[in-house]
Amino acid sequence: MIVDVHPAILLLVGGLLLAVLPGRLRQFWLVALPVLSLVNVSGLEVGTKVNYEYMGLELLPLNAGKLNLLFVYLFHVAAILGSIYALQLKDRVQLVAGAMYAGSAVGVALSGDLLTLFIFWELLAVTSVFLIWARKSKSSGACGVRYLMMHIFSGLLLLAGAAFQYADTGSLTLTQLDLEGIGPWCIFLAIGIKCAFPFFHTWLVDSYPEGTPTGTVLLSAFTTKAAVCILAQTFVGTWILIPIGATMAMFPIFYAVIENDLRKVLGYSMINQIGFMVVGIGIGTEMAVNGAVAHAFNDVIFKGLLFMSMGAVLYRTGKINGSELGGLYKSMPMTTVFCIIGAASISAFPLFSGFVSKSMVMTAVGMEGHTVVWLLLLFASAGVFHHAGIKIPFFAFFAHDSGIRCKEAPWNMLLAMGIAAGLCIFNGIFPTAWLYPHLPNPVEYEPYTVTHVITQTQILFFSALAFAGLMLLKIYPPELKSVNLDVDWFYRKGARAFYRPMDKSLNGINAYVADLVAVRGMARLGEFSRNAPAEILGSLLVPIWMLCRLKPDEIADRKEMLVLRAKRGAFPVGITACLAVMMLAIVYLVALSE
Numbered sequence: 001m002i003v004d005v006h007p008a009i010l011l012l013v014g015g016l017l018l019a020v021l022p023g024r025l026r027q028f029w030l031v032a033l034p035v036l037s038l039v040n041v042s043g044l045e046v047g048t049k050v051n052y053e054y055m056g057l058e059l060l061p062l063n064a065g066k067l068n069l070l071f072v073y074l075f076h077v078a079a080i081l082g083s084i085y086a087l088q089l090k091d092r093v094q095l096v097a098g099a100m101y102a103g104s105a106v107g108v109a110l111s112g113d114l115l116t117l118f119i120f121w122e123l124l125a126v127t128s129v130f131l132i133w134a135r136k137s138k139s140s141g142a143c144g145v146r147y148l149m150m151h152i153f154s155g156l157l158l159l160a161g162a163a164f165q166y167a168d169t170g171s172l173t174l175t176q177l178d179l180e181g182i183g184p185w186c187i188f189l190a191i192g193i194k195c196a197f198p199f200f201h202t203w204l205v206d207s208y209p210e211g212t213p214t215g216t217v218l219l220s221a222f223t224t225k226a227a228v229c230i231l232a233q234t235f236v237g238t239w240i241l242i243p244i245g246a247t248m249a250m251f252p253i254f255y256a257v258i259e260n261d262l263r264k265v266l267g268y269s270m271i272n273q274i275g276f277m278v279v280g281i282g283i284g285t286e287m288a289v290n291g292a293v294a295h296a297f298n299d300v301i302f303k304g305l306l307f308m309s310m311g312a313v314l315y316r317t318g319k320i321n322g323s324e325l326g327g328l329y330k331s332m333p334m335t336t337v338f339c340i341i342g343a344a345s346i347s348a349f350p351l352f353s354g355f356v357s358k359s360m361v362m363t364a365v366g367m368e369g370h371t372v373v374w375l376l377l378l379f380a381s382a383g384v385f386h387h388a389g390i391k392i393p394f395f396a397f398f399a400h401d402s403g404i405r406c407k408e409a410p411w412n413m414l415l416a417m418g419i420a421a422g423l424c425i426f427n428g429i430f431p432t433a434w435l436y437p438h439l440p441n442p443v444e445y446e447p448y449t450v451t452h453v454i455t456q457t458q459i460l461f462f463s464a465l466a467f468a469g470l471m472l473l474k475i476y477p478p479e480l481k482s483v484n485l486d487v488d489w490f491y492r493k494g495a496r497a498f499y500r501p502m503d504k505s506l507n508g509i510n511a512y513v514a515d516l517v518a519v520r521g522m523a524r525l526g527e528f529s530r531n532a533p534a535e536i537l538g539s540l541l542v543p544i545w546m547l548c549r550l551k552p553d554e555i556a557d558r559k560e561m562l563v564l565r566a567k568r569g570a571f572p573v574g575i576t577a578c579l580a581v582m583m584l585a586i587v588y589l590v591a592l593s594e
Contacts, residue, residue: 006050006062007041007072008107008120011079015099019092027087030095034079034102041072041106049112057172060112067293067440071109071229074297075102077423078221078304085308085416086214097130098218104128105222109229113172114162114187117230121158121190124223125151131215132207140210147207150200151223154193161186177234188235194227195278196271198247202486204271205255209263209320213311216263220270220307221300228277228296232440237284245282246376248275253383255486260321262392263310266303269346269388272380273299279377280361283368286441291360293439298353298427302345305420306392309339312409312417313396319404322391327401335409336397338417345424347389348381348456352428355456356435356447363445382463389460390467 014033021029046069050062064072079102089095104127107120125148132144164183166172177184196204208219235241252268252275259265273295280292312335313328314320329336341352348354358381365374408414427435436443541562545555 006107006110007037007044008103008110010037010040011103011106012100012123015096015103018095018099026092026095030087030099031080031083033099034076034083037106038073038076038080041069041076044069044072057115058113059116060173061116062110063112063174064110065440066438067229067232068109070293070297070438070440071225072106073438074225074300075105075109075222078102078218078300081301081304081308081416081420082214082218082221084419085217085311085413087412088410089214091134091212093130094134094212094215097127097134098214101127101131101218101222105226108226111230112174114158114165114174115172117174118155118159118162121194122152122155124194124226125155128219128223131219132211134215135210135212137210143207143210147203150193150203154190157186157190157193161188161190174230174233176236179235179238179240188238191227191231191234192244194223195231195274196224196248197244197278198251201248201271205264205267205486208267208270209261213315217304217307217311220266220303224270224274225296225300228274228281228292231278232281232289232293236281236289238282241278241282242370242373245275245278245280246373248272248278249380250275250376250383253380253387256383256387257391260323262320262322262325262396263307263314265322265387265392266306266310269306269384270299270303272384273303273346275380276358276361276377279365279373283361283364283370285364285368287360287367287445288364290436290439290441290443290445291357291362291364294357294360294431294435295354297435298345298357298424301420301423301427302342302353305338305342305417305424306346306388308413308417308420309335309342310392310396312413315413316406316409317404322395322399325396325402325404326399327397328404328406329397331404331406332397332408334414335417336393338414338421339393339397341421341424343389343393345428347385347460349460350428350448350453350456351425353424353431355428356431359447359452359456360445378459382459382466385460385463386467390464 011033014029014037017029018026018033044064046064046066048062048064049060052059052061079099082098082102086095086098101124104120104123108117108124111117111120129144129148129151132140132147134140161183162172164181164186168181168183177187179185179188193200193203204224208216211219231241249272252272256265256268256272259268277292277296277299280288280295283289310320312332313325316332317325317328319325345352345354348358362374362377362381365377409417426433431447432443436445542555542559545558550558
């Protein structure tokens with residue numbers, strides 16, 4: 001490496017400079033930082049490890065395996081594209097958060113032990129949430145809090161898993177795990193939250209669309225792919241990942257079809273694509289893992305391209321709902337072309353990047369005899385073409401003419417989209433030029449066979465035909481102004497049902513105790529502190545009055561009179577002297593006992 005420092009530190013510290021650099025220099029450093037960092041890590045050799053001992057713990061903060069390095073390169077490419085896309089941005093908070101977010105992802109990818117992983121895992125959450133809050137709306141603020149809670153919880157699970165692992169094995173090394181014991185399960189669930197496993201996925205479709213146009217592009221690149229990177233190092237061949245991944249690939253299709261917010265459609269599409277990766281890791285063969293990793297690489301590029309195109313639409317029009325858009329190809333022709341390239345890539349058209357990676361996963365699934373899973377993934381592939389390949393460009397740029405006339409996207413946004421589109425085409429046509437040689441296992445796969453090309457073309461053709469038929473018959477769900485609850489129904493309704501009895505019971509108890517202690521108790525204590533001498537004297541005289549055979553009401557009257565005299569300062573001299581003698585006697589007896 002050019003600089004003998006951890007690659008993540010370079011991005012983290014360099015990102016802080018964006019907070020103080022002025023105008024043009026800040027723009028230069030925004031792009032130069034990830035470029036310089038990429039040049040730096042390009043000299044990092046496969047197999048490089050840095051060991052470190054801290055408080056008796058053997059740590060591995062840098063583990064440059066072949067898998068790790070591929071994700072490091074990917075995160076740098078995403079950071080460069082995001083930086084170019086954000087050149088017109090003046091919000092220093094977003095710029096600093098974006099650079100540090102990229103550095104955190106690089107740190108996760110290179111982590112070789114659970115403690116280092118935990119530190120960068122939490123940095124991922126803390127740095128990325130500012131990209132959501134930066135939109136400065138009520139909904140983005142609430143979504144950001146929920147996002148942060150989910151990811152902090154993921155970090156706590158990871159830390160607990162690390163503690164259990166260390167207790168069981170005496171080591172914190174990040175290695176292949178089996179789901180036996182509390183530690184591996186905690187780590188598995190921690191990764192599952194960041195991967196957006198079913199029932200943990202709503203943070204993604206809830207928060208990513210609330211980010212700024214630039215922020216969402218960066219959000220789509222790092223968190224989930226960093227989790228996939230760790231999953232591919234820890235739970236390869238874990239059978240439960242196969243049904244989980246198949247579910248992830250399937251259910252988002254139905255929600256995406258009825259979703260109006262086009263960035264939410266892409267959020268569901270992201271979960272769908274991660275499902276293919278999770279299935280590949282669950283299958284665990286060399287081809288399956290290669291397919292999962294290759295698809296993760298391609299997904300960051302083509303999903304980033306789609307988010308960039310929708311971000312450009314939001315930037316120019318202020319709108320992102322399909323019901324409010326349409327006809328934008330007249331105003332934003334270049335953005336339209338780039339969006340179509342991204343749509344073709346995610347749909348796995350031949351000559352585009354998705355074709356050479358998704359098919360590798362499906363081939364591995366078929367070779368292992370998982371026929372039902374293969375059919376589900378086949379259906380999911382057709383569904384992707386429906387909601388991401390057709391719906392996104394159709395409703396944004398074509399469909400009905402919304403009458404919106406705006407400027408084309410800024411030059412820097414077009415440049416970022418152009419580079420991403422070029423990578424989608426390059427990886428699609430020449431997968432063996434760079435992508436396949438950098439995969440973790442040797443590649444023995446040829447994507448461009450006659451059978452595969454014809455089969456995939458048929459799937460896409462009939463999927464397009466089905467979309468056209470549904471639109472002509474007016475059966476396809478229309479773009480309506482609505483809220484898609486998803487499993488948030490349980491979050492919203494269930495949380496409310498839980499809150500109400502808890503509010504009545506616990507808050508009722510809290511109010512009673514507050515009144516008892518803070519109101520009546522403190523009032524009584526204050527009254528006692530003002531009349532303490534008389535109260536103490538009265539308590540001491542009660543036994544004497546009882547020996548004198550006074551009645552209870554007479555004792556109460558005398559005690560009340562004693563307190564009243566204390567308030568007025570009207571004690572007889574005899575009583576004062578008696579009290580003084582009694583106190584001296586008590587002090588004397590205590591001294592004798594010692």
